[in-house]
Amino acid sequence: MAHITLDLAHSYKPRPQQDSDYALLPLAMEFQDGGAYALLGPSGCGKTTMLNIMSGLLVPSHGKVLFDGRDVTRATPQDRNIAQVFQFPVIYDTMTVAENLAFPLKNRKLPEARIRERVGRIAEMLEMSGQLDQRAAGLAADAKQKISLGRGLVREDVAAVLFDEPLTVIDPHLKWQLRRKLKQIHHELKLTLIYVTHDQVEALTFADQVVVMSRGKVMQLGTPDALFERPQHQFVGHFIGSPGMNFLPAQSAAGRLQVAGHALEQPAGRGLPEGALQVGVRPEYLALAQPGAAGALPCTVQRVQDIGTYQMLTAQVGEHLLRARFAPEQRLPAPGETAWLQVLGAHTCYYQNEELLP
Amino acid sequence: MSATTKPVNQKAWFLILPVLLCVAFSAIVPLMTVVNYSVQDIISPERRVFVGTEWFAAVMRDEELHAALWRQLTFSLAVLLVEIPLGILLALSMPAQGWKASAVLVLVALSLLIPWNVVGTIWQIYGRTDIGLLGAALQSMGIDYNYTGHASDAWVTVLVMDVWHWTPLVALLCYAGLRSIPDAYYQAARIDGASKLAVFRYIQLPKMRGVLMIAVLLRFMDSFMIYTIILLLCFILYNWMQRVGTTAKEGAGHE
Numbered sequence: 298m299a300h301i302t303l304d305l306a307h308s309y310k311p312r313p314q315q316d317s318d319y320a321l322l323p324l325a326m327e328f329q330d331g332g333a334y335a336l337l338g339p340s341g342c343g344k345t346t347m348l349n350i351m352s353g354l355l356v357p358s359h360g361k362v363l364f365d366g367r368d369v370t371r372a373t374p375q376d377r378n379i380a381q382v383f384q385f386p387v388i389y390d391t392m393t394v395a396e397n398l399a400f401p402l403k404n405r406k407l408p409e410a411r412i413r414e415r416v417g418r419i420a421e422m423l424e425m426s427g428q429l430d431q432r433a434a435g436l437a438a439d440a441k442q443k444i445s446l447g448r449g450l451v452r453e454d455v456a457a458v459l460f461d462e463p464l465t466v467i468d469p470h471l472k473w474q475l476r477r478k479l480k481q482i483h484h485e486l487k488l489t490l491i492y493v494t495h496d497q498v499e500a501l502t503f504a505d506q507v508v509v510m511s512r513g514k515v516m517q518l519g520t521p522d523a524l525f526e527r528p529q530h531q532f533v534g535h536f537i538g539s540p541g542m543n544f545l546p547a548q549s550a551a552g553r554l555q556v557a558g559h560a561l562e563q564p565a566g567r568g569l570p571e572g573a574l575q576v577g578v579r580p581e582y583l584a585l586a587q588p589g590a591a592g593a594l595p596c597t598v599q600r601v602q603d604i605g606t607y608q609m610l611t612a613q614v615g616e617h618l619l620r621a622r623f624a625p626e627q628r629l630p631a632p633g634e635t636a637w638l639q640v641l642g643a644h645t646c647y648y649q650n651e652e653l654l655p
Numbered sequence: 656m657s658a659t660t661k662p663v664n665q666k667a668w669f670l671i672l673p674v675l676l677c678v679a680f681s682a683i684v685p686l687m688t689v690v691n692y693s694v695q696d697i698i699s700p701e702r703r704v705f706v707g708t709e710w711f712a713a714v715m716r717d718e719e720l721h722a723a724l725w726r727q728l729t730f731s732l733a734v735l736l737v738e739i740p741l742g743i744l745l746a747l748s749m750p751a752q753g754w755k756a757s758a759v760l761v762l763v764a765l766s767l768l769i770p771w772n773v774v775g776t777i778w779q780i781y782g783r784t785d786i787g788l789l790g791a792a793l794q795s796m797g798i799d800y801n802y803t804g805h806a807s808d809a810w811v812t813v814l815v816m817d818v819w820h821w822t823p824l825v826a827l828l829c830y831a832g833l834r835s836i837p838d839a840y841y842q843a844a845r846i847d848g849a850s851k852l853a854v855f856r857y858i859q860l861p862k863m864r865g866v867l868m869i870a871v872l873l874r875f876m877d878s879f880m881i882y883t884i885i886l887l888l889c890f891i892l893y894n895w896m897q898r899v900g901t902t903a904k905e906g907a908g909h910e
Contacts, residue, residue, distance in 0.1 A: 354842050381842070385837070401846075401847040401848060404847055404849050405848055
């Protein structure tokens with residue numbers, strides 16, 4: 298187990314000139330020993346690049362990787378003692394399930410009895426004890442991926458286990474089980490787990506700390522709660538949540554806030570800077586308000602959708618659309634009617650140049 | 656009975672009549688004629704004697720045929736034993752990407768473009784002890800090499816010739832098999848701490864199984880046709896030897 302420190306940048310091009318040449322822009326990150334992390338971001342944001350740099354499959358073009366303070370920038374995956382699980386199941390076709398699970402241990406010349414014990418334990422965790430003597434080649438995709446997961450977890454002394462979108466090939470109902478299993482294994486084995494995904498539900502349920510990335514840049518590192526409540530960057534607000542945060546352009550001047558053609562009183566004690574701002578509010582926090590209430594805007598209801606567990610209201614204010622989530626039993630105004638929505642409140646975030654204002 | 660019953664129309668039989676006629680004319684009738692010949696001793700078109708299975712018995716007991724069959728099998732096995740491992744080794748050492756990969760592919764495939772009789776001629780001259788590099792070199796090393804004189808030398812020469820000509824085919828097939836292995840397998844093997852040998856044994860070899868089966872089949876079948884090249888070689892050689900020492904100007908070289 299190890300404490301991982303990254304201070305690096307990476308470009309696949311030999312002589313990077315501008316920001317877009319970098320797969321990873323210069324960054325400094327710390328991964329605590331024994332933590333469960335998720336790297337979350339859209340495709341092509343650099344999360345797999347970061348993972349491969351940590352595992353040693355890729356050498357960063359600039360900077361260093363430290364494991365417990367030791368420089369391992371150029372060390373191989375074996376030297377770093379890292380385990381990695383890939384997006385698509387990698388199994389050794391000619392071996393049985395047990396031999397597959399034992400392979401990383403056998404290569405490291407562990408005693409036979411110890412190998413048998415570890416394989417038995419991991420198989421039990423993954424509920425594969427009954428299949429140990431089966432040929433791995435004949436199994437279904439999710440069973441194969443369980444073997445891949447097992448091979449990643451079978452070594453006790455690994456510095457970290459890295460997962461590269463490991464549940465892509467798994468059926469949705471099994472995804473839940475496996476994710477719970479991983480969380481349970483994390484509690485039992487106290488391993489450092491780093492999990493790459495573009496699925497926010499996966500990231501937010503699995504990890505204690507989530508790293509949100511976009512275009513080679515780390516946007517925010519925080520707990521799922523912090524990402525939801527206080528997105529540090531407009532991208533995070535937009536990316537996390539379903540649907541993402543609503544943003545309205547605003548002008549701040551002399552204690553008042555001009556939002557979509559309406560002048561609102563600034564919330565007391567906020568001390569917003571003068572000039573152009575963006576007001577961000579989660580659909581969950583857009584409540585219905587009395588007409589003319591402080592911090593509320595009159596909106597024209599466009600659509601009300603019943604999505605089973607909640608209702609989604611889409612409303613227009615000026616030229617901007619707002620989405621709000623309501624409980625299924627809530628009575629909502631019909632399309633065409635005017636509804637007052639509480640835009641400014643305790644959960645509202647303010648952004649200048651896309652960055653959160655304190 | 657299934658719920659859907661097929662309509663019955665006996666006239667449909669007429670539709671397969673053209674095929675039946677074609678196959679009968681091109682295959683069934685000629686084949687049965689040969690079967691008919693095989694059970695008769697035909698002295699002249701008018702005089703024939705029915706002999707039953709006598710010809711078959713004679714062929715089965717023929718020492719020459721047995722010897723030829725064994726020689727052929729030994730040769731085919733030798734071809735496989737040399738070409739398959741050599742092809743795999745070659746494929747493993749070929750570059751995977753970039754202009755080098757294309758260049759090596761073309762170079763390796765060159766020998767496959769050469770017709771059989773040209774291969775024969777190349778090796779016939781190459782192996783000669785007077786003007787051929789291989790023959791002369793072996794001779795100067797004190798090895799009594801003579802592919803026209805010693806049966807074993809001839810056998811080895813034909814084997815080397817076949818290896819030279821066809822190993823690239825095995826290599827190309829293996830190369831295709833190797834390229835189809837996703838990178839994740841190699842990365843996973845590195846992370847699992849597998850040695851080069853283990854990567855070959857547990858990833859590359861199993862993933863190449865399909866193409867190797869095809870390579871073995873192709874080379875085994877093709878090696879049964881090797882006698883044509885030998886026939887050709889001997890024929891050219893024979894003609895050429897006939898003219899050596901005569902005054903005839905034309906055909907004094909090889910044909």
